[in-house]
Amino acid sequence: MMHTDNIPVWKKFGYAPRKSKPRTETLETLIVGGGPIGLALALDLGRKGRDVVLLNALPFIARGSKAICFSKRSLEIYDRLGVGERLLNKGVIWEKGKVFWKGGAEPIYEFDLLPVKDQKFPAFINIQQYYVEEYLLDEIAKYPNIDIRWRHEAIGVARRSDGVLVEVETPDERYGIEARYLLACDGSKSPVRTMLGLDFAGRVFEDNFLIADVKVKAQRPAERWFHFDPPWPGASSLIHKQPDDVWRLDFQLGWNIDKKEAAKPENVEPFVRGLLGPDVAFEFEWLSVYTFQCRRMERFVHDRVIFAGDCAHLVSPFGARGCNGGMQDVDNLAWKLDRVLSGAAPASLLETYDSEAITVADVNILNSTRSTDFMTPKSNAASIFRNAVLELARNHDFARPFVNSGRLSQAVPYCNSPLSTPDEDAFDTGPAPGAPLIDAPLGGGQWLLSKFGEAFKLLSFEGGPSIPSDLPLVSIAPPHNLAFRRYGATGGEAFLIRPDQHVAARWKRPDAGKINAALKRAQGAGAST
Amino acid sequence: MSLILSRNAPAPDDIYEAIIMMHEGLSDEESASVxxxxxxILANHIGDASTIREAAMIARGDRI
Incomplete structure (x- = not known):
């Protein structure tokens, strides 16, 4: 079994023995992996009434420092799952990034990650991954149809034509599970992917980064501050505020180093004191040295085995595109699998998870690769250009957007999705088919986004003829001008919204025929490209 | 916008001189930075990635 002695514990659950112990169980959906992606997927499917079993090889929530930056879109997804507000209340809200060079007091570049204000959720919150897992588990506890099995480890996987056979090991037994679908959410080193001998191609970047989470009472703004060529050790550094007076510090170390030495507290101290000040009193929460990798599987759907999160695609952390990218997988997969399992959609709908999630992964990998190439120039010429950008940025506004310290995660639209109906009317603005809804206040503490999710719905803007459709209708009346403006609406428009809050189609003059055709297409019935 | 490869500079000697003058008195390293x-600066003036990609290929000597 997996060795767990050296893993720090956030919350202990302990081994969960099975209540009855048949040698082989038959299940509908098995999830392997108890991180934020596996848990969110279990909750999403459980909320839809599906029976779900989730295997977690550990008997606890691990304390180690992992994801901390959760994007607006992830928060919107968590809100649909019932934990968004709890995360927002605990997390540190931030919307601004600042980039400094050579220790200068004035930033050479600043960015605002929420240019469109008045939305329920901020651009980002910082919160330790273990809180996200804990809150998801608290919510999951309300659903008797979700079975979390602590300290059950998948040790064998065999693909069948109509399902998957998984061999499971616990501290006191071995048993088999025959599942219709296996959802692998077991992280970058994915045992499921390895056991199936599947690919995970990509690049390793020749640089090492040191993460130090330190506990310190510091009066600093809740902003993402990135330093290129700082006066303290490291080629670059990044600081982020987390809840509970914990600060995430990240330092760029270079390639030829002794990783073990580099992570020793006495060697990390000069970095911390350099960044936070020579006399600062702090405690280490977590120290680790890592390298950047950008990888993805060629396909995420392998018959009845479906991959989501880091096991399917891996990016460097600058840009917060790892866990947030994985949350978009969850959002995309849950409603499709639910409809396939209930018989409402053909199994081919899952092929669109493969194509849409790969679209997202490729955008995230592209952005992450470009950030990494800026931070870790591959050649002398690349270094010269990077420094030229930084130098120009001090005095010339035009150069500032070229500074790349990470392009932060945003929802990726499903461009050219087979589920989308291309526009036939010209809209000046607003989410195009494939894009996620944009939030807007509806008065009385109500938000547009909260009206959607779980089912196909129509978003309509009052002012035109009544809309001929049996779909649940969310109608926006003229006083809500922000919503009208954000959707490029003047009255009479309709948007067909998927259960994951993405736009499937939109019209200025909707009619029953157009709506029905777009709905069929979005449900995967006539999915043709 | 597509890259202009026909004669477009009415005073080519002036442009060439401005570029050479820019390097006067600089070390190789300083010249590389400049x-x-x-x-x-010129890339921002052009503002179009495909034009710059096209120019970059020609600069490298790649066939397009």
Missing amino acids: NARLIL
């Missing part, structure tokens, strides 16, 4: 800054 070149990079010049390219970035």
